[in-house]
Amino acid sequence: MTDTSETRSADGAAPGSRPSGLHRLMRYLPLIAPVLLWAVPCWLLLYAGQHWPFPAAPAGTAVFAAGLLVMPLAMMRGHGRRQQDRAAIVGDTLLGAVWVLFTWSVLLNVLLRPALALAGVGDGQERARIVTWAVLGTTAALLAWGYAEARRVPRVRSLDVHLPRLGAGLDGTRVVLITDTHYGPLDRARWSARVCETVNTLEADLVCHTGDIADGTAERRRAQAAPLGTVRATRARVYVTGNHEYYSEAQGWVDLMDELGWEPLRNRHLLLERGGDTLVVAGVDDVTAESSGLVGHRAHLAGALDGADPGHPVLLLAHQPKFVDRAAAGGVDLQLSGHTHGGQIWPFHHLVRIDQPALAGLTRHGEGTLLYTSRGTGFWGPPFRVFAPSEITLLVLRSGRRPTSP
Template structure:
């Protein structure tokens, strides 16, 4: 007979060194990543055979060094203890610029240079690659900025839930999430988002967290328009991970004052046409580690007292919660968190952490997950190949 305890112990001992090595690498990542983000574009644009005039090479190098210094400094002063909004805007913007330059320096340096083999001399090819990187990056950054700052388009789709009663067929659910009110004042944008939501004639409006970066006291003016949102039955809200960086209880209290129902591990019943839908919500999965008393993701508590025969719509900030939702037989989970990747190709890194990037996905025998790309943006004021959205889900009954 195999000793499973000793086998598991051996397996754990074998994987332990790899985990320790990964943790050591992650510790150095904040130091290495900024250097790579600025050094790679600098090398591709200036030092791969272009032979620019000395003032161009020296001036370009100085700009990249300035970016390398200013980006982490701005982010530290903006998002750290000082909370300086101007510094945060500078650091976040430079992060987005460096990410786009890095991405396209790598892609065009790898893809375009071989395609130019035999065209002109080495200097011509190097300069062609450099101008292509600058041109593509400039276009994507300008477009991405406009996409991030615009009022999101409305994404409409039907979601069929077999257990939904006929009286609830056609129920209109509007989802906003990841508004991320922050260093860039977006009070007017917030008001226009709320006007768009009100035009959708929703029965239920949901906000699945990450309202802002900053405390409720600091971002109150940007969040205030949420109080104007209308819904026939209810407006419901759950916390996201960013609330737990910014005094989460203050955001829960403010949303309550603005007329939203904070679903902190509890549910309410939505009744129409003789049928009932359980609308439940849980705190974000990071809540427990925040140390705030009573804050944790507790699905059993959220569903406590609900008739197990009724369909359940669950609000949970992170798509990763869907495993627990599927195990509990939840019919529909609404989430955000991923931003759809926000700036390509960050999409692929998000998929390493979350089971879905955006849109509808099915999990287990019953559970449908809808992951929004988010209504706002976090950090860099750019959205590249990941447009923001306000989502209108029309619930349909029957198979």
């Protein structure tokens, strides 16, 4: 019998096989993407048909070159081994700013410049300059608005969710969902306290946090997370890990949430009972947990439902929407997730949809499983939210099917 290790090359490919062009591109994407993000707007704003008076073009080019150099260095210092918060703030802010600039420099050059030509506005150079100023103005406005959106206390989004298997005794159960708080380099302890105050006005029976509490260890971000201990619920406060916990000593976050009075649902469940009816509230570790190497951490739905009566409806907490395929196969009635941030900065949502089955809101999967995906309560990295507002979600569970219109 031939040893399979002898029939494969060092990178795991079969002998003679060649990686696809897309595979090669993805390998170099971390190097290519920053160059494109800075080089494309530089060319479109400074050189594509414009003849700026000296020294505008060289000075502008120097600014773009400095951004290309500083952004990755700051992000490596901020998010790498050094974990320097000031560097992370600089790198993350530059990333968000150049993404918006890249997007609108491309869009307005593709759409506005031809429109100006059709309208007979000026010559080529004049139209190019109009587009340049339009790009800069749009970018500045969106960044200012996006920063305010990211730093504000999220609006409450309320909706009724009809679960056919939910007993009448549990009709009207109030579930509040917060997720992706991402406490990080920007100190948001006051914001965290205000979020918790808002949650407490909603008179929840059950409050859920579906992971990505912070970027950094529990010890480092404790002050920002501490207000979570003030959250009130009549029945329970429950939490599951997100992928970012596994970048930052996940067990420390599990222990801290337990200390703050939240119940970590690590592949287990609890029962919510009222009026003679029962709801199974289950949770699983994030799908990245097993690859973290932490003993006992993995997403295990069978373990989460072990011992639960299969006749009872199931509410499942799972950080990533993509877990819904397993949830639907396991007979889960409603899955609550986060992770996507609704794309956070438009049009990044197109890339999110490549990896996840849902971006935001309530969706149906399979015959009997609903998925609610939150746009998140905080933000990751770049302190901007553009056309993807954050949210605190109030879901009121209703027994029976949604009434149909006459």
